[in-house]
Amino acid sequence: MSVSMTFIKKIQSYFEAKTVQIQNHPKFQHIQTLPSLQRYCAWSGLFLASQIIVFGLLYFIFGYIVVVGFLASVIAGLATGVGALPVLWFKNITDDVFNSLLGGAAGVMLAATAFSLIVPGLDYGNAIWAGKGVYIVSIGMMVGALFLHYADSQLPHVHFDTLSDTQLRSLNKIWLFIIAIAIHNFPEGMAVGVSFGSGDVKNGFVLTSAIALQNMPEGLAVALPLVGLGYNKWKAIGIATLTGLVEPIGGLLGITMVTAFQPILPIAMGFAAGAMLFVISEEIIPETHSKGRSRYATFALMGGFIIMMMLDHLLG
Numbered sequence: 271m272s273v274s275m276t277f278i279k280k281i282q283s284y285f286e287a288k289t290v291q292i293q294n295h296p297k298f299q300h301i302q303t304l305p306s307l308q309r310y311c312a313w314s315g316l317f318l319a320s321q322i323i324v325f326g327l328l329y330f331i332f333g334y335i336v337v338v339g340f341l342a343s344v345i346a347g348l349a350t351g352v353g354a355l356p357v358l359w360f361k362n363i364t365d366d367v368f369n370s371l372l373g374g375a376a377g378v379m380l381a382a383t384a385f386s387l388i389v390p391g392l393d394y395g396n397a398i399w400a401g402k403g404v405y406i407v408s409i410g411m412m413v414g415a416l417f418l419h420y421a422d423s424q425l426p427h428v429h430f431d432t433l434s435d436t437q438l439r440s441l442n443k444i445w446l447f448i449i450a451i452a453i454h455n456f457p458e459g460m461a462v463g464v465s466f467g468s469g470d471v472k473n474g475f476v477l478t479s480a481i482a483l484q485n486m487p488e489g490l491a492v493a494l495p496l497v498g499l500g501y502n503k504w505k506a507i508g509i510a511t512l513t514g515l516v517e518p519i520g521g522l523l524g525i526t527m528v529t530a531f532q533p534i535l536p537i538a539m540g541f542a543a544g545a546m547l548f549v550i551s552e553e554i555i556p557e558t559h560s561k562g563r564s565r566y567a568t569f570a571l572m573g574g575f576i577i578m579m580m581l582d583h584l585l586g
Contacts, residue, residue: 328522336525339466342478343459343521346485350455350514353486354493354507361497363490366566369558371487373567376554377574382480383546385582386465386473391539394468398533410540411547418457418548457545458484459517463524464538476582483574484554485514491557 292298301312329337356363388407395403458481466474489510496506524542528535558567 332526335466335469335471336522338471339463339474339525340518340522342466342474343462343518343525344515346462346478346481346521347455347459347514347517348511349482349485350489350492351507351511353489354510356490357493357497357503357506362494365561366564368487368490369564369567370570371490372554372558373564373570374574375484375487376550376558376567377571377576378480378578379484379546379550379554379574380571381575381578381582382477383461383543383550385579386477386480387461387539387543387546390465390468390470390473391536391543394539395536398536403536406536407540407543410537411544413537414457414541414544414546415548416544417541418545418552422552455485455514455516456520457542457549459520460524460538461520461542461546462517463521463526464528464535464542467525467528468535468539476578479581480578481517485517489514 301309304312325337325341328340388411391407391410392403395406397403399406462474462478462481465477468474489507492510492513493503493506496509497503501509524538528538555567555571558564558571
């Protein structure tokens with residue numbers, strides 16, 4: 271058995287064991303025996319209590335801006351699940367529609383990278399090291415791209431456009447694809463965190479909006495093949511949502527780093543920009559042309575870029 275398959279088997283075994291352990295817990299079983307309304311209220315109350323604890327600790331330890339940035343990264347991650355919702359009504363969509371959605375997402379991400387990460391990074395870099403901001407951000411961009419390159423080559427995963435229908439029927443392949451999505455969602459969450467860590471809340475919300483829009487077709491890309499393989503629609507949406515919940519981890523790391531160490535802000539912005547450009551060039555754009563050139567995707571990319579550029583200008 272290959273190292274990749276062994277790694278996946280270990281992950282599956284771990285989650286399966288934890289799931290069984292939770293399901294066998296007396297408290298869990300008690301809640302499950304409650305009437306539907308009481309059960310829903312119980313789980314909602316537990317979730318709300320956990321969020322109050324998490325956000326309360328973040329507020330007392332790091333302050334208001336960290337709480338806002340972390341919440342923004344959570345919202346951006348949950349957009350993956352929102353994007354998967356169409357599987358409740360459709361089992362598939364045409365290639366032109368899907369390519370257009372991904373193309374628009376790529377355009378939004380390109381504009382957000384340029385106007386919400388690179389340009390502010392240059393300004394902060396010049397403010398800290400006069401006249402050297404462009405070099406600092408450039409170094410950060412290369413480090414970010416190399417980090418994604420290393421993660422892409424070392425962690426076991428597959429690219430969505432390389433899977434045939436037969437391969438998709440393997441649970442191992444599906445887990446590898448989910449890992450690939452997680453790898454590429456991490457720097458997006460970090461980008462949100464770094465943006466809020468700069469103290470520019472407006473810029474942070476612009477970038478959050480861009481990443482949320484990009485995550486929606488990504489969620490659909492995860493859920494559609496799962497439904498096609500016979501997965502329960504809500505389970506497919508749940509799996510798609512989970513792939514986006516890596517972003518809050520990256521968001522928390524990014525915002526706490528730059529909040530605690532302001533001088534690394536230009537480098538961190540460059541790092542996030544380089545990582546996002548890597549994802550756009552390596553994954554999103556090639557996927558839009560994986561079945562031949564798509565003029566729809568090209569114009570959708572331009573439209574997404576223009577919309578995000580206008581949004582940045584109007585909010586600026």
